Amino acid sequence: MSEPWMPKPLQSFQGAVMVARHAPVGMITLRGDLDAAEMAAAVKGAVGLAMPAQRRIRSGKRGAVAWMSPDELLLFMDHDRAPVAVDRLDKALAGGHHLAVDVSDARALFTLAGHGVREVIAKGSPADMAPDALPVGEFRRSRIGQVAAAWWLSDAQTLHLVCFRSVGDYMFDWLCVAAARDGLPGFLAV
Amino acid sequence: MLILHCPYCGIHADETELAPGGEAHIRRAGPGSDDTEFENYMFARKNPKGVHFERWRHVHGCGKWFHAARATDTLEVFGTYPAQTTEPPEEILAHIRKRRPDWKGFQG
Numbered sequence: 221m222s223e224p225w226m227p228k229p230l231q232s233f234q235g236a237v238m239v240a241r242h243a244p245v246g247m248i249t250l251r252g253d254l255d256a257a258e259m260a261a262a263v264k265g266a267v268g269l270a271m272p273a274q275r276r277i278r279s280g281k282r283g284a285v286a287w288m289s290p291d292e293l294l295l296f297m298d299h300d301r302a303p304v305a306v307d308r309l310d311k312a313l314a315g316g317h318h319l320a321v322d323v324s325d326a327r328a329l330f331t332l333a334g335h336g337v338r339e340v341i342a343k344g345s346p347a348d349m350a351p352d353a354l355p356v357g358e359f360r361r362s363r364i365g366q367v368a369a370a371w372w373l374s375d376a377q378t379l380h381l382v383c384f385r386s387v388g389d390y391m392f393d394w395l396c397v398a399a400a401r402d403g404l405p406g407f408l409a410v
Numbered sequence: 411m412l413i414l415h416c417p418y419c420g421i422h423a424d425e426t427e428l429a430p431g432g433e434a435h436i437r438r439a440g441p442g443s444d445d446t447e448f449e450n451y452m453f454a455r456k457n458p459k460g461v462h463f464e465r466w467r468h469v470h471g472c473g474k475w476f477h478a479a480r481a482t483d484t485l486e487v488f489g490t491y492p493a494q495t496t497e498p499p500e501e502i503l504a505h506i507r508k509r510r511p512d513w514k515g516f517q518g
């Protein structure tokens with residue numbers, strides 16, 4: 221269900237799809253020149269992955285790296301590893317203009333699993349959730365209701381979502397209501 | 411509903427994912443300017459019925475500012491382009507002239 225680097229769920233709900241909120245995960249906001257060789261090497265060192273293409277996420281055993289904007293990445297890893305990883309990134313990128321910040325405790329991570337995860341999100345977001353507009357592995361930043369969030373599908377029926385922790389409780393409640401049993405129209409269900 | 415193509419992340423962003431930033435290509439009247447020039451820079455804004463150049467921010471998305479050329483009367487979008495320019499690119503202007511042959515042209 222979840223990616224290898226994701227911690228266990230703290231709480232979960234079974235409705236039309238399963239909604240789970242994960243225990244804290246390590247997240248680092250990394251900004252700088254994404255075309256620089258030093259950046260690619262730093263990312264490789266931190267999570268063992270190559271640079272993601274525009275709007276894509278790469279996920280592996282040690283973590284994940286998501287494309288946030290032309291000069292920003294979001295790294296995922298074990299919660300304990302994030303502070304050390306920031307130090308290593310700063311060393312690897314020293315001399316170049318960059319920013320590496322441990323945002324682990326400012327974020328919440330969710331997983332939705334089941335037929336129709338796309339429809340749950342489509343209820344509260346302007347993002348096009350159709351499979352051709354949001355293929356597996358594409359990282360979509362948008363909003364749920366009035367709340368900023370980003371999500372991606374790791375397979376056709378598994379969706380992961382990140383938001384600010386300050387709205388994490390709201391997000392969990394919102395997702396559970398949107399995922400109520402018999403509450404999906406079956407329009408985008410796979 | 412307004413949908414603008416973000417030139418930075420490539421998403422066709424719904425209006426509710428965007429934050430408006432007002433008129434584009436405003437040149438600052440700084441030290442050495444007289445009161446009229448500063449007043450114009452500070453307060454005077456175009457409000458055309460027709461072609462308008464605007465700043466938008468993909469706030470619920472990649473977070474970047476960009477420019478949009480659109481018609482205020484029909485909501486037709488002529489195009490969007492990056493923020494790192496002081497005037498609209500030629501391909502945008504050419505497209506507007508094609509769509510609006512009587513348009514007076516860009517006035518900075």
Ligand SMILES: [Zn+2]
Pocket residue numbers: 416417418419420421468471472473474
């Ligand atoms: Zn964008």
